[in-house]
Amino acid sequence: MNKYRVFWLVFFGGLLLFAGAMVWYTRQALKPYPADQAAQAALQTDAQVQVRAAPYGWVFLPTGPVKGGLAFYPGGLVEPQAYAPVMRRIAQGGYRVALLQVRFNLAVTEQGKARQAMAEAPQLPWAVGGHSLGGVVASNFADSNPSVKALVMWAAYPQNDLSGRALPTLALFAEKDGVIRQEQLEASQNKFPKNTERQTIPGLNHAGFGAYGPQRGDNPATIPAETGWDEVAARTLAFLDRALGQP
16 A cells, blocks of 8 residues: 555544544533432422423423512533522522523523523513522623622622622522632632622532532532522522512
8 A cells, every 4th residue: 555545544544533532522521410300300380380491491480479580590511400499499489580501501601691581571670690600600790780680699709809899699608518619719708799698508518509419529418408409599589588679
């Protein structure tokens, strides 16, 4: 065989092998934490909450009067459905909840997604929120959108400096969180809005805000999953009642 032909066969063979390896690596790197059965069950409509698919993800609608809205960004590489158990509980408390679906399960790819949800019910006072990376994106959205009345951050801290804003903010953390970087959290304390309410849930871990099983690097929770969801929802609802109920 001609030596030049051999060279090109080897060259293109190696190129194809490299491309295949990169595709495999990318798929593995972007593989999300899947929502578990409890999350799938929470996506079903019942007598208390109507759940329907929307262009931006899912919307949870209470059957009674609606006090306000919450547009929620999922954590990085977590299927958004995993947050359905807590979203349902918040909706039961009288809020229209928009659970946002983002490309590659990374909220940074669609930071403006909350606008679509808010545009469906512009008459409501709206809060934006998110878990982990989703909380960072929610803070960025709130920073650039004056129509946002409140901010909810679960296991997250702001990327931008919001210390000059009088934006009602809930910073909710988990005692057993092994994922959030403490040094970065401490360095970001001065970036939170000046009237931020900081709370920590005993026994909860990073993954306990959702229903997607163990997360790499996290600590084990010392409370049952249902107890964690109840606590997250109750604290978030109490905050929304205070923040969105203000004139």
